[in-house]
Amino acid sequence: MNLSSSHGAMTSLLTTLSHEYLQGKEEVLRLALVALLAGGHILIEDLPGLGKTTIALALAGSTGLSFGRVQCTSDLLPSDITGLSVFNREEGHFTFLAGPVFNNIVLVDEINRAMPRTQSALLEAMEEGRVTVEGVTHLLPDPFMVFATQNPSDQSGTFPLPESQLDRFLISTGIGYPPEHLEKGIIAGGGIRERIGEMATIATAADIQAARRQVAGQIYLSPKVVDYLHSIVLATRCHPLVQTGLSTRAAISLAQAARAAAFLEGRDYVAPDDIKGVAVAVCAHRLGMRPEYEAAGKGDVLREIIAEITLPLV
Structure with a gap:
């Protein structure tokens, strides 16, 4: 293949994140990029505290993509994800207030703590790249990817994801504990959230869109x-x-x-x-x-x- 600039950007992104920011998480990072380039979504099931959220933040920060987060709880409503229409008294009409799903990368944290009705609010977004609120259809940004996490199903307060929802995730994987030498380094050095917030853009949205076209057609x-x-x-x-x-x-x-x-x-x-x-x-x-x-x-x-x-x- 005549390596395009988008391919170089993707390999640089994978190498930089794997070696400098997310050591020990190379495989799950590679799968996240596979999902992003294939136009799919990723579900990560593992225990809290293993870096699921950090991976999503790093992916958004290194690409300059917009980032939205939904923290799922049992009282979360569908409108908390998609947004809702609010009546504007001054202008005399309803105004749509977009929810966090209107971002390029949407972290849906602990998705199986949300009620099934709320989980279903993501189906149209994940399948069609759009949401319909009160009969009006709104397109989501391109690229768009749901990065969902869930706790092991035997933990209390969780609701199993229905088969139709699971089927919308291109990738489902775990992270696992890092190797001993890497975990000791993480303990000694502390968290990297601050460094991620200061990351330079390695690959742009245009790079990702070009790579997606190449994956789909070439x-x-x-x-x-x-x-x-x-x-x-x-x-x-x-x-x-x-x-x-x-x-x-x-x-x-x-x-x-x-x-x-x-x-x-x-x-x-x-x-x-x-x-x-x-x-x-x-x-x-x-x-x-x-x-x-x-x-x-x-x-x-x-x-x-x-x-x-x-x-x-x-």
């Missing part, structure tokens, strides 16, 4: 790689532990994410390893396990499926 997916991807999808539909296998939408999402991963690697074609590299993050949360096997790890089941499928020669 990364080749060969018939052999499509066959390999489809073999994974079919295998999930007949696995004995799985009740609901991957849908066609899930297959399309996997292809989109693989294209973005290939772009970050500097290639104009998708390799089988690109599929393998994002498959668990894209697909595991979309599997429906049989009731008697709900305790089985979805990621482990998917890894087992992938390991049994022969890689194509491309």
